[in-house]
Amino acid sequence: MRNRRGNFGRIDLSRSGLLKFLDRVSSKPTARYLIYSVSVAFFFSLILIPPILGIVLKWNLMGQIFENPTLQSRALSAIYASFGIALFVSLIDVVAGLPLAWFISRGKAKWLNVLDTFVDIPFILPTVALGYSLLLFWSKPEGVSSLFGASLVSPGWLLVILLHFVFSYPIIVRVMVGALLDYQLVYEEASRTLGAPPLTADRTVTLSILKPSMVSSFVLAFARSISETGATLIVAGTFENGPVFISNARTGGLGDGPLVFVSFVLIAVSFTIFAIITALGPRLKLPTRKVWPVIERRLSDSKVAISRNTVTLVIFLLMVLLPSLFVVLPAFYAVSSGTLSQALSGTGIWQGYWQSLLLSYILAAVVTLLNIFIGLPMAVLIARRRAGKLASTVLDVLVNVPLIVPSIALGASMKFFWSNFAFIPEIVLLIFAHISITYPYFVRAMASAVERTRIDLEEASRILGARPFTLFRTIILPLTKYSLFAGALMVFTRSVDETGATLAVASTLKTAPVLLVAWVKGPMTPMPTPYEVGLGIGFLVILSFIVLLVLRFVVRGKERKF
Amino acid sequence: MSEVRVENVSKRFDKNIVAVDNVSVQIKDKEYFSLLGPSGCGKTTLLRLIAGLIQPDEGNIYIDGKLVNDVPPEDRGVGFVFQTYALFPHMDVWDNVTYGPRVKAWSTEQSNKIGREMLEMVRLYERLKAFPQELSGGMMQRVAVARALSAGSKLLLLDEPLGALDAKIRLELRTEIRKLVQDLGLTAIHVTHDQSEAMAISDRIAVMRKGKILQVGTPQELYMNPKEIFVANFIGESNFLEGYVEAVSDKGAVLELRGNLHVKVSDKSRSSGEKVVLAVRPEALDLDKGHKKVENALLGRIESVKFEGTTTRYDVRLENEDLVVVTRPSLAGEWLNADEKVTISFPPDKSFVFTYPSKGLREELLAE
Numbered sequence: 065m066r067n068r069r070g071n072f073g074r075i076d077l078s079r080s081g082l083l084k085f086l087d088r089v090s091s092k093p094t095a096r097y098l099i100y101s102v103s104v105a106f107f108f109s110l111i112l113i114p115p116i117l118g119i120v121l122k123w124n125l126m127g128q129i130f131e132n133p134t135l136q137s138r139a140l141s142a143i144y145a146s147f148g149i150a151l152f153v154s155l156i157d158v159v160a161g162l163p164l165a166w167f168i169s170r171g172k173a174k175w176l177n178v179l180d181t182f183v184d185i186p187f188i189l190p191t192v193a194l195g196y197s198l199l200l201f202w203s204k205p206e207g208v209s210s211l212f213g214a215s216l217v218s219p220g221w222l223l224v225i226l227l228h229f230v231f232s233y234p235i236i237v238r239v240m241v242g243a244l245l246d247y248q249l250v251y252e253e254a255s256r257t258l259g260a261p262p263l264t265a266d267r268t269v270t271l272s273i274l275k276p277s278m279v280s281s282f283v284l285a286f287a288r289s290i291s292e293t294g295a296t297l298i299v300a301g302t303f304e305n306g307p308v309f310i311s312n313a314r315t316g317g318l319g320d321g322p323l324v325f326v327s328f329v330l331i332a333v334s335f336t337i338f339a340i341i342t343a344l345g346p347r348l349k350l351p352t353r354k355v356w357p358v359i360e361r362r363l364s365d366s367k368v369a370i371s372r373n374t375v376t377l378v379i380f381l382l383m384v385l386l387p388s389l390f391v392v393l394p395a396f397y398a399v400s401s402g403t404l405s406q407a408l409s410g411t412g413i414w415q416g417y418w419q420s421l422l423l424s425y426i427l428a429a430v431v432t433l434l435n436i437f438i439g440l441p442m443a444v445l446i447a448r449r450r451a452g453k454l455a456s457t458v459l460d461v462l463v464n465v466p467l468i469v470p471s472i473a474l475g476a477s478m479k480f481f482w483s484n485f486a487f488i489p490e491i492v493l494l495i496f497a498h499i500s501i502t503y504p505y506f507v508r509a510m511a512s513a514v515e516r517t518r519i520d521l522e523e524a525s526r527i528l529g530a531r532p533f534t535l536f537r538t539i540i541l542p543l544t545k546y547s548l549f550a551g552a553l554m555v556f557t558r559s560v561d562e563t564g565a566t567l568a569v570a571s572t573l574k575t576a577p578v579l580l581v582a583w584v585k586g587p588m589t590p591m592p593t594p595y596e597v598g599l600g601i602g603f604l605v606i607l608s609f610i611v612l613l614v615l616r617f618v619v620r621g622k623e624r625k626f
Numbered sequence: 627m628s629e630v631r632v633e634n635v636s637k638r639f640d641k642n643i644v645a646v647d648n649v650s651v652q653i654k655d656k657e658y659f660s661l662l663g664p665s666g667c668g669k670t671t672l673l674r675l676i677a678g679l680i681q682p683d684e685g686n687i688y689i690d691g692k693l694v695n696d697v698p699p700e701d702r703g704v705g706f707v708f709q710t711y712a713l714f715p716h717m718d719v720w721d722n723v724t725y726g727p728r729v730k731a732w733s734t735e736q737s738n739k740i741g742r743e744m745l746e747m748v749r750l751y752e753r754l755k756a757f758p759q760e761l762s763g764g765m766m767q768r769v770a771v772a773r774a775l776s777a778g779s780k781l782l783l784l785d786e787p788l789g790a791l792d793a794k795i796r797l798e799l800r801t802e803i804r805k806l807v808q809d810l811g812l813t814a815i816h817v818t819h820d821q822s823e824a825m826a827i828s829d830r831i832a833v834m835r836k837g838k839i840l841q842v843g844t845p846q847e848l849y850m851n852p853k854e855i856f857v858a859n860f861i862g863e864s865n866f867l868e869g870y871v872e873a874v875s876d877k878g879a880v881l882e883l884r885g886n887l888h889v890k891v892s893d894k895s896r897s898s899g900e901k902v903v904l905a906v907r908p909e910a911l912d913l914d915k916g917h918k919k920v921e922n923a924l925l926g927r928i929e930s931v932k933f934e935g936t937t938t939r940y941d942v943r944l945e946n947e948d949l950v951v952v953t954r955p956s957l958a959g960e961w962l963n964a965d966e967k968v969t970i971s972f973p974p975d976k977s978f979v980f981t982y983p984s985k986g987l988r989e990e991l992l993a994e
Contacts (some may be wrong), residue, residue: 250712253679257706258726259777268729273715275896353721357731 128321195295219301294563394598475568509551726777885946
């Protein structure tokens with residue numbers, strides 16, 4: 065049935081064998097309840113309950129940290145640093161990202177499409193690659209530091225801020241470009257005809273209407289900053305934020321007490337912040353009543369707009385794009401030196417490298433498949449409110465939890481729980497951890513796609529005689545398959561990229577990002593050369609791009625509007 | 627005073643699509659002027675050009691004698707009512723209506739005064755705390771008008787302002803808006819695709835098609851004396867019959883229609899042998915039972931009868947196989963039935979004659 069471009073040319077409506085059986089079963093209410101119940105049970109038993117129980121089980125260990133004032137203050141400063149940096153970076157993201165989003169969505173020049181694609185680069189690159197790239201660019205003699213004779217930005221809090229800015233900036237730009245493109249210009253036009261200069265119209269009308277998107281992009285950037293572990297470890301030096309502290313506590317043998325404490329506080333505070341923003345976000349009022357006609361008119365001038373766009377572009381190029389792509393250089397040198405042949409022959413450190421890379425991709429594939437199976441019913445349940453309005457809303461909120469809590473804290477608390485079941489092999493724990501971290505990506509993408517599918521199409525299909533399974537197979541799936549692929553793609557890349565939770569649950573198995581962090585940070589003897597690290601990261605980046613391209617090819621032409 | 631002059635204005639989109647094609651028109655002070663045409667004819671584009679929301683590729687636009695091509699919308703002093711109302715969803719009725727005075731930095735007392743006046747004028751002062759989504763379509767429309775006028779504009783531009791409303795409310799509101807414009811001494815430019823709406827409220831109407839203005843005139847002029855086939859069909863309704871001019875005299879002309887039918891018309895401007903289109907409005911046709919010998923008699927058979935309330939509509943198949951529509955007041959004369967033989971006729975001065983269009987009659991009548 066598949067034609068050459070991968071489209072499903074015609075949907076198979078014949079009902080034979082297995083399809084017929086599934087069709088018959090699906091119209092039985094018991095079967096439906098069973099599928100939904102299993103899906104919900106999986107969510108609670110695999111994703112939500114273990115981390116909570118993990119912390120509860122180790123609750124009494126928390127006291128350890130209060131007996132050691134030095135450790136206590138170290139843990140507290142790490143926690144403050146995490147939230148401080150996340151808050152600061154997300155605010156800067158909004159301030160710097162909004163003008164770029166505006167420029168991209170409103171500009172008419174063709175090259176803006178290229179710029180739009182470039183914005184995604186820090187998004188697509190594995191964060192470990194980003195971290196190493198920034199380290200080279202800002203700190204090592206190979207980067208801008210060569211111009212100054214000394215390390216311009218040493219590993220530490222400033223570099224962590226620069227890094228977090230780089231990887232969270234595209235989130236804001238991406239979300240806001242989407243929101244601005246969806247925005248109905250007529251509101252702005254109405255404002256202009258009523259006498260508002262462009263800047264006043266943008267501020268009092270457009271931004272206010274786009275406030276929900278701004279808040280949600282802020283939350284996403286904030287959550288990403290709180291959660292990121294691998295790249296932060298690379299650039300942190302002696303500085304510690306929450307995830308770095310947890311990682312150091314594990315390797316430094318500080319015992320479980322500090323781990324439980326920091327994990328608990330990170331999870332609890334993240335959740336509280338998320339809850340507060342969700343509750344107060346809609347009530348947040350932007351200052352729209354006051355107007356400064358003379359100043360705003362002057363600031364609406366085209367010269368001011370041109371300088372604003374120039375500054376925005378310079379920031380993007382020098383602070384985001386160039387540092388992100390800097391890792392290309394050592395990878396390039398590695399290719400021209402003998403490192404490439406060593407790598408390809410798989411000798412020395414490369415044997416471990418290829419094993420890790422293989423592990424990463426197999427793990428990501430397994431996690432993606434499992435996510436589709438356990439996530440699909442949940443997505444339908446949420447989108448169609450099958451569990452009743454209240455329960456569905458609660459599920460909708462709970463599904464997001466893994467998005468907003470730091471992955472290493474989630475991983476650590478899961479490990480506390482699952483370590484009670486010693487017979488479970490480490491690879492299974494790794495799968496559990498990765499499913500937890502990636503679950504929201506798939507369910508969110510699918511739920512909103514199902515929600516967008518008009519209910520009357522379903523009703524028409526049922527009236528024409530389709531049983532629930534046929535309805536799903538012939539109507540819902542074809543209309544949402546683009547989102548299914550997109551969700552699966554997000555799960556896959558997130559899993560390959562994931563460092564925090566992996567570090568927390570696995571002690572012997574090393575995925576590619578975990579291995580690469582060790583290559584940069586140690587402990588290793590001898591330490592890999594910059595060429596080797598560059599090449600190792602280069603392979604990861606190239607593979608990420610290939611996977612992306614393959615999936616893009618598969619889903620090409622599947623995005624249709626209904 | 628508020629006068630608008632559009633001179634040779636053109637606007638293209640994506641280089642190839644000509645939305646407004648070399649249009650010139652003048653809208654007088656205190657006039658209620660409608661831009662009427664099918665969707666895609668360029669009427670909204672012309673309105674947006676006048677408001678300054680888009681800039682013309684060629685030509686000039688003057689408001690009160692001043693060239694405004696380079697004046698941004700906020701400085702043109704126009705009030706604009708959008709088709710979707712575009713009430714700011716994050717502001718209540720009061721904030722919407724006082725938005726104009728506030729962004730123009732009028733004093734608070736002045737803003738409050740005008741806000742109150744405008745809301746009282748549209749009878750919505752008691753709903754000032756309501757948000758747009760809590761109002762009915764008609765209320766939103768009235769708020770949109772109040773907001774457009776609150777900034778003190780004397781020129782009101784309305785883009786299909788009644789399009790999204792129920793038929794009954796549409797009728798009420800169009801009278802209300804007309805009265806408001808008259809009472810306040812405003813100039814209004816109203817875009818619509820609904821000819822009955824344009825006829826009912828306008829002092830003058832410009833009929834547009836494919837980016838051009840075909841004819842400008844009072845509703846009566848357009849109805850009584852359409853200059854183009856499209857106008858004859860779009861303003862009211864017409865039957866079109868193809869034929870040739872057989873003879874011309876000082877009393878009029880004789881046309882030969884298909885099937886060797888002959889009719890007299892009062893149009894003297896034609897030349898003998900010219901291929902023409904005869905247009906007669908359904909309400910101008912007389913319908914008699916049986917075959918009668920009267921002036922301009924055309925014989926036929928009733929194909930179908932549709933009772934439409936006030937009027938009854940007869941589809942009559944002529945002997946030459948042309949189909950003609952006749953409408954008669956339902957309470958006048960006797961009722962006729964399908965399949966009956968009938969004679970239809972019309973006075974020579976109740977018909978229009980047009981030169982046969984080069985692209986064919988069908989193309990000329992397409993409403994796009």
